[in-house]
Amino acid sequence: MALQGHIEYLRGVLKRTEDERDNLYRERDNAYRERGDAYKARDHAQKERDNATAERDQLREQSKTVNGEFLKISAERAQLQEQLNALLGHGGGDGGGGGDGRGGQAMMVQQLYQRQRNERLVDAVQKDEIREHRVGRYVQYAGLAKADMLFWETMIETESRLEGLITARDRELVLRISTDMECLVERERITSSQHRADGEEEYPESIDEGLWTPTSRSTLE
Structure with missing residues (x-):
């Protein structure tokens, strides 16, 4: 009785040890x-x-470019401002006609500056549009090339499968025809041998179910 109790106690200790081990395994897996x-x-x-x-x-590079x-x-x-100031300050005692000339020159300088500035802005916009257009074309060409490649791969695979199927069917048909011909020849040879062994006469042949067989004597009689 005491031995049985000791065994049960050891079993309980072993069970607790296994439970603790399983808990440690779970904690390790969680870790x-x-x-x-x-x-x-x-x-x-x-x-x-x-990425940041x-x-x-x-952004730093863009800032440097903008700066x-x-x-x-x-x-x-x-x-241009210096040139404008020089033109405006040149020949102060020339009178009204000279003043009109200086004003005209100043207007020309201002128009020249404005035209150059507009040309630079237009060039920048055109360059951006050309760059965007080129990028779009490159992406389009890449997509078309990929689609073209997938199309030809599909076509090659389909043709290979069809060729394999056709070749297999042709082989099967040729094998079937060869087998049928061999059977026909063998049946004709056996029938001729039987007739020669029986001493029967060779009668005209007729077609029976697609096979050439000699007509029986009873039919002629």
């Missing part, structure tokens, strides 16, 4: 899963940071 999720979150954050860094660098264009336009504007 591995959490670590994997943390790695995924870290990789996602790293990717977002890299790339966007920041791109360069602005400085260039400012320098040209300052140069």
Whole structure:
């Protein structure tokens, strides 16, 4: 009785040990899963940071380009302004006619500046439109090339399958015809041999169910 109780106690200890082991396994699996999720979150954050860094660098480059264009336009504007001031300040004692001439020259300089500025803006817009058009054409060509490639791959695969099916059917038909011919020849040979063995006369032949067989004597009689 005491031995039975000791055995039951050991069984209980073993059961508790197995339960603790299973719990540890579950906790370990949960820890591995959490670590994997943390790695995924870290990789996602790293990717977002890299994308943000790339966007920041791109914006910096664009800012540098815009600043360069602005400085260039400012320098040209300052140069034209100096020319305008020189024309306006030149020949102050020439009278009314001279004043009209200076005003006309100033208007011409202003129109020249405005025309150059408009031309630069138009060129920039045209360049952007040409670039966008080229990108669109490249994307279109890439899509057409991919569609063309898929079409020809499908056609080649379909033709190969059809060719395989036709070849298999032709083989089957030729085999069937050869087998039928062999059967016909064999039946004709057996029938002729039987007639010769029986000493029967050779009678005209008739067609019976698509096979050439000699007409029986009873039919002629």
